Amino acid sequence: MSHDSHNHSHGHDHSHGGHELPFWRKYIFSTDHKVIGLQYGITAVFFLLFGFSLMLLMRWQLAFPKQAIPLIGKLFTEDGVLSPELYNQFGAMHGTIMVFLGVVPLAVGAFGNYLVPLQVGAHDMAFPKLNMMSYWVYFVGGIVMLLSFMTPTGAAASGWTSYPPLSVVNGPGEGFWGGLFTGQSMWLLGMVFLITSSLLGSVNTIVTAIQLRVKGLSFMRWPVLVWAQVTTAFLLLLAFPPLEAAGIMQLMDRVGGTSFFMPSGLVVSGEAWKASGGGNPILWQHLFWFLAHPEVYVLILPAVGIVGEIIAVNTKKPLYGYKTLVYSMLFLGFMSFIVWAHHMFMTGMGVTMSTFFQATTMIISVPSVIILTTYLLTLWGASIRYTVPMLFATAFLPMFAIGGLTGLPLGLTASDIHLHDTYYVIGHFHYVVAPGTLFALMAGVYHWYPKISGRFMSDTLGKIHFWLSVIAINGVFMPMFFMGMAGVSRRLYDQTVYAHGLAAQPLNVIMSVSAWILAIAQLPFLYNMATSWKWGKKAESNNPWGATTLEWAASSPPPHENFTTPVEVYRAPYEYSSNKKLLPQFVQEA
Amino acid sequence: MEQPKYGFWLPPNISTHGAEIDNLISTLHWFMAVLFIGWGLYLVYCLFKFRERPGHEADVTGNAHFVLPKYIEIGIIIIEACLLIFFSAPIWARVKQDFPKESEALVVKVTAEQFAWTIHYPGRDGKFGQLKNELIDGTNPTGLDRNDPNGVDDIISPNFLNIPVNKKIIVQLSAKDVIHNFFLPVMRVKQDAIPGMTIPLWFEATQTGKFEIACAQLCGVGHTQMRGFFNVMTQEEYDAWYNEEEKSLLGDAATATEPTGENK
Amino acid sequence: MSALIPYIDEPHPVTGVTNAKLGMWLFLASEVMLFGALFSTLIIMRTSATDWPAHGSDVLNVPLATLNTVFLITSSVTIVLSWAALKMKDLKKFKFNMGLTILLSFGFLVIKYIEYTSKFHHGHFPSTSTFYAVYFTLTGLHGLHVIGGIITNLYLIGPGSKMWEKEPERFTGRIECAGLYWHFVDLVWIFLFPALYLL
Known part of the structure; x- marks a missing residue:
């Protein structure tokens, strides 16, 4: 297929x-x-955007319970009121889509794929065909998830955590095929695709970063983003398989009549459950959270990497404590495997177990604090250039701090008694993922756009996007802490049923209005992304921000094989020259 | 009985152990506030002081850095360790492990199902009748065997958990179908109800009043509707209610046992 | 141009492995986690089970499974021999040994099929008890891995072996990776056999 001078190449047929x-x-x-x-x-x-829209609809029901959704409500139900069935489906799919189909593919699939080979000076990934397969398997997984809305009983409705027995008894369907073509079964199938995709992707990332390093790029010269992506890849590689095993078992429970997660003596809606029993519903939670806690760090580490790069460039000084940062990330990755049961304090855990898991949870907060501190200290003595990516990266710091700090009362068992499964939890992890990770990813889009397209995104639109978003997003998530304190459980269709829920209801209106403003705030971003591709201001050089890492040695956009001339690395990623200016890794000092 | 006041912060606490939890929660939030404001002031100062402007150069050597953060970090670790060792773990042990003697407490069974709570009092004999799945029907949600001598005087109270004030209560929590969560906001009590397991918990109320049982774990389409009632009464009120229930039960006892006999 | 993606056929000076071999080790690490989760399930199911045979041999066919163990161990030997043959530049011997490996793995599947159908005849399905659920899921997933190995090996003995003419080093590397995978499949069985059939 490659008809030019590849005949003395190895004959591997990916064309260049x-x-x-x-x-x-x-x-x-x-x-x-x-x-x-x-x-x-x-x-x-x-x-x-799709997952966000689901939440925008749910937010109407939450703010104005049992009132018809204006204009579009009739599309979903006859009277225009979001039904509790749809509410649960939307809730489960919002979580699933945002985490597994949105944030991770963007942070790992998009940024990792685009930047890791460039930053290590490689011409492509180590296994280009596997890379392509990884994307298409992800794509199929996404389609399967979307198709699950079309099944007779609708999409999965047991939360993104899919706890059995609920997830097994929910709309089980008749027979094998009937059981397979149900929302929850499709969810499980979709997950198997997504897990396969991330397996292919993470093997590729690790091999690329380790094997294809360009001359001079030792491990301790890796940019932070590469460290972050490699740590993330290890988490994906090792944490996802247990969920795959659990997913297969839940699928067996749903379509094969097994009882992995179904205890004996179940009586569902007055009928004895048909399976043999003898299973253990807590087993699912262990296997699920064994994945899903590292998954939290899968969400946050790429963001940490992106913010690190942007801060280094825009403060115009080396990152403070690069080595500490790297070791903290590795420690964080390791620790993330032994904290999972802090999601399960309410399952009747004894004192020994709960003390162990709250201790590991407190320990894991240390590297997070160190990472945040190194970034804050980098600001000291800087000369901060407030580009749009830098605005988002600076906003990441306090937002991530709020997300991290509010983990404390949840990680300690005693305070968790009141706060477990309330809105406090939702506020906590959304601060980490939405104004945390998503802000970092937006920063990344603005920052690398000139590299990807050769043009800048509009500054004015970017600033409008930033200020509206930062205000609205706090309006969405800050009230959740108060609501959680008031004891309002999560995943309630209509909290006004409860006296304490009714009292906190005004907060719901604030959150919903903020959410809709947040949606509007994304319009300039989308417009900006689309139009700047053709009409944006041209990037005058390969390295318009004055960055130091290898991707800025390639032209913008980089050609098919990334680097047309040989590149070499001469120093650590964030070092300065004798005239006290940051010096790119790829430039030899005269 | 006065109505509880709910707002945007912790609901009132009427349990003996809740004050400790509330204290921990507020201590934690003060600690978080101090850290966040400290970081925030530093951040705002940096963002202003070290902005890009003519005549200002970045200090690339990093020689001007201060050592304060190390002490702060060590301080944070020590405070976290103290919170864990001296507050969280002991409170948890007291709440979840130090059970009162059954003889001094009122023991009740609470069984969750989609979407209701069944409260089961053992009766004057203090013994629960056997529960048999095959006896479950619309009028007998947990399948209580009235032919079991222990079960004759048992009282089943759907959705109403009535307890006397100032008495230790032990709840044996279970579920019939899926995982629920037994949450009493004013009591700072929260525990998953898991099918196939019976998990005990205990608490003691210090005030009378009418409160709610909430379900805190997604349990299906009626999750919101799974609201129970939690009434804390004076001992006299409780006794009066109990006698009333017992009278209506044992008065009907002869007729109530027959249908279950037929089911066999 | 040959260095476009380096270390395809020669090991990296620092890591000491080729890309494919590092990738295979990472993949196997992931597989260890997959089967680790399943074995944990086995332990948890067994400790909490009310309906579990005292010994697997009471309900499962140990002689057949022993034969299967022999098949798999032998096939692990033959796949090493096929790799060694390539190292000696002997393609014929490679094909012979690889062919044996494939035959043995087919033999494994045939016996597995006999075991499964006899279970079904006696009315033992995954839904019968958690023991059978674990038995069918674990051996079934292992069986899928065997099938995956057969497909890969068939490709390598058939159309894939054309690579030998142009890039013998790279082809030998591929066989080595296929061997690593096959050893892993074998190893899983070595754990499955006592865990399900004997204990």
Whole structure:
């Protein structure tokens, strides 16, 4: 297929003669990591918007319970009121889509794919075909998830955590095929696809980062983002398989009549449950959280990497404590495997177990604090250039701090008694993921846009986007802490049923209005992203921000094989020259 | 009985152990506030002081850094360790492990199902009748066997948990179908109700009043509707209610046992 | 151009492995976690079970499973021999040994099929008890891994072996990776056999 001078190459048939390829090989079934990164990015943004829309609809029901959704309500139900069935489906799918189809593919699939090979000076990923497969398997997983809305009983409705027995007894369907074509079963199938995709992706990232390093790039010269992506890849590689096992077992419970998670003596809606029993519903929670806690760090570490790069560039000084930062990330990754049961304090855990898990939880807060501190200290003595990416990166710091700090009362068992499964939890992890990770990802989009397209995004629109978002997003999530304190459980269709819920109801109105403003605030961003591709201000050089890492040595956008001239690394990623200016890794000091 | 006041912060606490939990929660939030405001002031100062402007150069050597953060970090670790060792773990042990003697307490069974709570009092003999799944029907939600001598005087109270004030209560919590969570906001009591397991918990109320049982774990389409009632009464009121229930039960006892006999 | 993606056929000077081999080790690490979760399930199911055979041999066919163990161990030996043959530049011997490996793995599947159908005949299905649920899920997933291995090996003995002419080093590397995977599948069985059939 490559008809140019590849005959003395190894005959591996991924072509590198970019422009000779037909359209479908170049843009659809491409093996170029940059195209795949963009495919991941575009698909993930679509899913983020879709998952966000589900929540915007749910927010109407929460703010104005049992009132018809204006204009579009009739599309969903006859009277226009969001039914509790749909509410539960939307809730479960919001979580699933945002985490597994939105944030992770954007943070790992898009940014990791695009930047890791560039930052280590590679021409492509180590396994370009596996890379392409990884994207398409993810795509199929996403389609399966979307199709689950079409099943007779609708999509999965047991929360993104899918706790059995609820997830097994919910709309079980008749027979094998009937059981398979139900929301929850499709959810499980979709997860198997997504897990396979992330397995392929993480193997690729690790091998690329380790094996394809360019000359001079020792491990301690890796940019923070590469460290973050490699740690993340290890988490994905090792934490996802237990969920795959659990998913297969839950699927067996649903369509094969087994009882992995179904205890004996179940009576569902007055009928004895038909399976043999003898299973253990807590087993699912262990296997699920064994994945899902590292998953939290999968969400946050790439963001930490992106923010690190942007802060280093825009403070115009080296990152403070690079080595400490790297070791903290590795320690964080390791610790994330032994904290999972802090999600399960209410399952009747004894004192020994709960003390162990709250101790590990307190320990894991230390590297998080160190990471945050190194970034804050980098600001000292800086000369901060307030570009739009820098605005988002600075906003990340206090938002991530709130998300992290509010983890304390949840991680300690005694205070968790009151706060467990309330809105406090929702506030906590959304501060980490939404104004935390998503702000970092937006910062990344603004920051690397000139590299990807050769043009800048509009500054004015970017600033409008930033200020509206930062105000609205706090309006959405800050009230959740108060609501959680008041004892309002999460996942309630209508909290006004309860006296304490009714008292806190005004907060729901504030949150919903803020959420809708937040949605509007994303319009300038989307417009900006779309139009700047063609009409944005041209980036005058390969390295318009004065950055130090290797991707800025390539032209913008980088050609098919990334680097047309050989590159070499001469120093650590964030070092300065004798004239006290930051010096790129790839420039030899005269 | 006065109506509880609910707002945007912790609901009133009427349990003997709740004050400790509330104290821990507020201590934690003061600690978080101090840290956040400290970080925040530093951040705002940096963002202003070290902004890009003519004549200002970044200090790339990093020689001007202070050592304060190390002490702060060590301080944070020590405070966290103290909170864990001296507050959280002991409170948890007291709440979840130091059970009162059954002879001094009122023991009740609470069984959760989609979407209701069944409260089961053992009766004057203090012994629960056997529960048999095959006896479950619309009028007998937990399948209580009235033919069991222990079960004759048992009282079943759907959705109403009535307890006397100032008395230790032990709840044996279970579920029939899916995982629920037994949450008494004013009592600072929260525990998963898991099918196939019976998990005990205890508490003691210090005030009378009418409160709610909430379900805190997504349990299906009627999760919101799974609201129970939690009434704390004076001992006299409780006794009066109990005698009333007992009278209506044992008066009907002869007819009540027959249908269960037929089911066999 | 040959260095476009380096370390395809020669090991990296620092890590000492080729890309494919590092990738295979990472993949196997992931597989260890997958089967680790399943084995944990086995332990938890067994300790809490009310309906579990005292010994697996009471309900499962140990002689057949022993034969299967022999098949798999032998196939692990033959796949190493096939790799060694390539190291000696002997493609014929490679094909012979690889063919044996594939035959043995087919034999494994046939016996597995006999075991499964006899269970079904006696009315033992995954839904019968948690023991059978664990038995069918674990051996079934292992069986899928065997099938995956057969497909890979069939490709490598058939159309895939064309690579030998142009890139013998790379092809040998592929066989080595296939061997690593096959050893892993074998190893899982070595754990499954006592855990399900004997204990």
